[in-house]
Amino acid sequence: MDITLWIMIIGWVFVLIWVPFIIYTNKKAHPKALFVLFFAEMWERFSYYGMRALLVLYMTKVLFIDLAQNVAETQAYGIYGSYTAMVYLFPVLGGLVADRLLGFKKTIIWGGLLMSLGHFTLALQGIEGLEGNMPFFFAALALIIVGNGFFKPNISSFLGTFYETDDPRKDGAFSIFYMGVNIGSFLATLTCGYVGQQINWHYGFGLAGIGMLLGLIVFYFASKTDMLQGKGGQPEEVTKGERKFLGLKPDYGVYIVSLLAIPVCAYMLDLDEVMSGAMIVISLLIIAYLLYQALTAKDKVEGQRLLVVIVLFFFHAIFWALFEQAGGSLTIFTDKNVDRFVGGTEIPASIFQSLNPLYIMLLAPVFSWMWFKLNKAGKEPSTPMKFVLGLTQLALGFGVIVLGAKYFASGDGLVSIAFLAVMYLLHTTGELSLSPIGLSMVTKLSPAKVVGFVMGAWFLSIALANKMAGLIGTLTTSEEVTDDTPASVTLGIYSDTYWIWGFCVVGAAALLLLLLVPLLRKWMNGIH
Incomplete structure (x- = not known):
């Protein structure tokens, strides 16, 4: 019996x-638009995480x-870090x-x-002569x-337009929306992971492309009805013909620049060190611009609220730098150092990435209900305090995997699935305390005219984090490790890295943010 196939069906x-x-x-309780955007994002995430599970x-x-x-591992982590960094860097421009x-x-x-084309291009690498062609890849x-x-920041910002600034339903709506993200991720890691590893890598990539097309179709037809309340159209200056882009109609200008950006991105993917330097420079420039906007704002309250976003930007980056080990070093750790046999079947390492979205599907409604009830009782933690909770739970998750590695691993260096499951559970509750709340916070605290840009800048923190994630992942590699190296040796390398970076560094960040909570709450000026 193929247990992995049954897991996918169930x-x-x-x-x-x-x-x-x-x-x-x-x-x-919510407008129809929430569920339209829920479905579109669900299928878009199916495509992204289906590909990430295999990459x-x-x-x-x-x-x-x-x-x-x-x-091989160092090179893979470098490309993975650059790829995921740029995935979250470009939303800054997409928001604008x-x-x-x-x-x-x-x-x-x-x-x-564009994303659909990318996934289908990956699938085409299965054609004889294209396998291993790096420029094509x-x-x-x-x-x-x-x-x-273009897709990622705007679907989140668009959702925010259907709720008033301090609407008590807003955090709950983003938690439900976030569950859609993770339903797509759950189905993708199960389906694309199984098909890619057990049948053919390129069929897995092709399925990811089909998922993206489904999301696009759902959104397109909904946009032709009143489900989106007529919102999301082009700015008035564009429809009146008053605003051009590169001397062209904005639509054409954007499409041309987008296509020109593709070979530039492809080239940058193979320049790991250049990409790291570029990420730091771009991050500093954008943070400097936001700081300028905050400190020179005519409305002091608007400026202080923007300062809260800037401070939490850095803690958000630390969270994702370690959380994103799931798609990198934790997948290789699972492949090498986790006992994956269940009922006589060895479950592919990529399938375990489905634990995080499964937990989110089960727990997102609980968190949505919990925040709403605590809000009514006047006891809901502030946004900065929720970030403290998120970082703390992430650190505890790495603590669990280190505990399993150091004290409960088998003689041949394998850790029980149970420790992996508990780690992902703590990482998920940490994510639910921080990530959807962060999206909601950006729509609440950003000046209305630049909410798309600030949301893009918020995703830049994830871009920076993903580049850091790739660098942290390389710390789990060693020149002494070969295909024949015993799992007991690699286990020590992974556990030491996760102890220092996953537990100690993240725990220290949580403590520092806890000390800053009173100041950040003051700067939020009444927005909870």
């Missing part, structure tokens, strides 16, 4: 029951199979495009089309990077 059945239940129980494994086991193991030129609807549709990733820049 997962799909569960989602087909769970999603209608969530919609039915929340349909009276590092595909590079180490196929693209770089001829290299020494530590070299929506704010100034295309509006939310057109920007989201254009981004979805980088071009596929570049299409996804540019497309995601």
